[in-house]
Amino acid sequence: MADSALTPFVLPEPFEAWFAGRGWQARPHQLALAEESLKGESALLIAPTGGGKTLAGFLGSLIELRERRRSANSDRPALHTLYISPLKALATDVQRNLMGPVEEMGLDIRIESRTGDTPSHVRQRQRRTPPDILLTTPEQLALFLASDHAREFFADLRCVIVDEVHAMAASKRGDLLALGLATLASWAPSCRFIGLSATVREPEALASWLAPDARVLMAEGGVSADVDILISKNRIPWSGHSGRFAVPDVYEAIKRATMTLVFVNTRSQAELMFQELWHANEDGLPIALHHGSLAREQRTKVEAAMAAGALKAVVCTSTLDLGIDWGEVDLVIQMGAPKGAARLIQRIGRANHRMDEASRAVLVPTNRFEVLECRAAEAAVEAGEIDGEGVREGSLDVLAQHVMGRACGDGFRLEELYDDIVRAAPYAWLDWETYERIVDFVASGGYALKTYDRFHRIVRRPDGVWVARTARDAQAHRMNVGAIVESHMLAVRLAQFIGKEKPGEKRSVRAGLKLGEMEEYFLSTLTPGDTFLFAGEVLRLVGVEGMDALVVRAVGDRPAIPSYNGGKFPLTTFLADRVRKMIHDPAQWDGLPDPVREWFEIQKQKSTIPPADHLLVETFPRADRHYLVCYPFEGRLAHQTLGMLLTRRLERMGAKPTGFVASEYAMAVWGMEDISEVDMDALFHPEMMGDDLESWLDESALMKRTFGHCAQISGLIHRNLPGKEKNSRQVSFSSDLIYDVLRSHEPDHILLQAARQDAATGLLDVRRLSDALVRIRGKIDHQALTKISPFAVPVMLEIGKEPVSGASVQDAILGEAEAELVRDAMG
Structure with missing residues (x-):
């Protein structure tokens, strides 16, 4: 206690x-x-x-x-x-x-x-x-x-x-x-x-x-937070996460506060929201941008301005979630649902930063389902209830890195290191056999890689102490320490043109001021002349030279919005449970905005509102396709895994599925054949988490990517080496080759085991999906409809969305699709 x-x-x-x-x-x-x-x-x-x-x-x-x-x-x-x-x-x-x-x-x-x-x-x-x-x-x-x-x-x-x-x-x-x-x-x-x-x-x-x-x-005491939900005077969108519709209301809230932190959940949303606030900034308020891809000098400059009280607002991501005391901040605005009560409490605490004064926060739901999620988070904070992840089982690739690190230091004896490792709570489960396999992997690469000298990284001295094989091996380890695998980044630099422009001749260009870093895969989707948002500005790509993306400042109303890996938080199980109960209980609808209550009422008429512990599955035809939509409320990762597994099962049933889409709240799959006659209890049977999952994983590019991350963390592959750095293609090529060798010659290799563990617990949310399938077994409410239901509109609007398109173009396309879907669902 x-x-x-x-x-x-x-x-x-x-x-x-x-x-x-x-x-x-x-x-x-x-x-x-x-x-x-x-x-x-x-x-x-x-x-x-x-x-x-x-x-x-x-x-x-x-x-x-x-x-x-x-x-x-x-x-x-x-x-x-x-x-x-x-x-x-x-x-x-x-x-x-x-x-x-x-x-x-x-x-x-x-x-x-x-x-x-x-x-x-x-x-x-x-x-x-x-x-x-x-x-x-x-x-x-x-x-x-x-x-x-x-x-x-x-x-x-x-x-x-x-x-x-x-x-x-x-x-x-x-x-x-x-x-x-x-x-x-x-x-x-x-x-x-x-x-x-x-x-x-x-x-x-x-x-x-x-x-x-x-x-x-x-600690005892403390004052409850003051949390409000901003329901914009404008309409509440059915789908999307931009929050553009609420910018006028957000701007007014910023004007009334001393200093505001505007939190968003991704770096893409940060760039977009900053740009929108600047368009609305008719008073010339000092508003800044802060996220992890900006140059360190830029972030430091913003932090210094915050400490001096020189800013009115900062649009930020989780980079400002923790610890630092910004005394002038008196309002936190969370754009979009926070995805978890613990995360919301952490962000609310940025306002006032004093235990005996109430922190003030405003939640801005960016679509209709997020209204429910924000209500659930608000109620959880008021009740003092908390969610969040518990202590996890330690990863094998991290353990391999630690073993190598100890060898690079003073060296280790086998029994003594084992005793140290199992003292760490995440590794209390570690048995001696698995430990020996990890040490053997660091020493030789494992059975299938033993013949390759470069995978021999530690050796045992005559006195029984294990040490790094060479000084170069130790140096390579120290240059790659860490458990975070960053996507390959290019420096975004202002282009400096050399000489005067001459007709028919291309001017020489060199790299100038660094604005920050962007992920290589996004920049590879652009061609010279394309514009995109970064560091709060519209930039035009001049070209890519080595590790630098050279740009010039530009103008334009259709810049691409960068799409970043990572930074996307899943909806917690705790909040998902609250949302399901809220939907099922009409008594909790009273405090909801009129458009949301109307949405629920028409859903009840056109389809059904399921009990909180049931799964609603709807099937309906639309155009020349047949759709199946379900609403597990288990988060995008779990829903994507469900979509992949359901399409395999539907294929075996002869339903000819052609695609699926997942959101935080729902999943839709479609095909050319009628799906309404499928046995839903059989389709959603928990057995899909066995052979179906294993066979899909073996064939998927996801496993190769996950293995690549494990290979880097474990030290099997190094991105940084003395005097050079590998680009993402070189790293991927190396890890893919090793992956294929191990699958063919040593399928039980310890690093393949680590990759499967990673994919199951992280990228696929397997445990959560498995628990959900067990929970709803025998409790599936199937509604065979003649047309789309009100609840299905948001996930149907996710179909075909392109994350790097210009915001204004995307909104226009979504607007047309939304009008048609809403007419069919609500009419």
């Missing part, structure tokens, strides 16, 4: 005086965490945004460093506290905020940060003479562990602070960090582990992820 954070612990006088000098008083949870820390106990602090979590995490270390001098067991100065943040910017921000109280209290404590941007000479100095407190990221910790004398460097470590634990634990990045923490626990037995987290669904499990004996401390 979680412990109440009430304690009689009293801070030392200089600390009490520092709080009092600001008119503050240390909160109970800050005192409780400081006490646990000083006792050498590990603990996880759960507190809302603005509750002073970060300062609470450091209090014990600051007191300890002040009151007693370090006693080192090694011949080098000792690192006392290691702080780990998911963001480089957060580590830098925490360093700045921590230096204030340290200097004001006159504490002789050295605090430094170490990120990918830290100059090499500073890193070398930090290794020779460590600071008292070092602030860094999970990747930098992995690099430390892969360095010579790493065990000695961390021997006297007393405290590890992991900030925003909830944001990392349920990911491969969290797997890598958990392995690093377990290593530190082995090397520094006196070290305590402090976790700082926003509200989570399973605090005890998260505490165990941090350290086996970590206690949970819950």
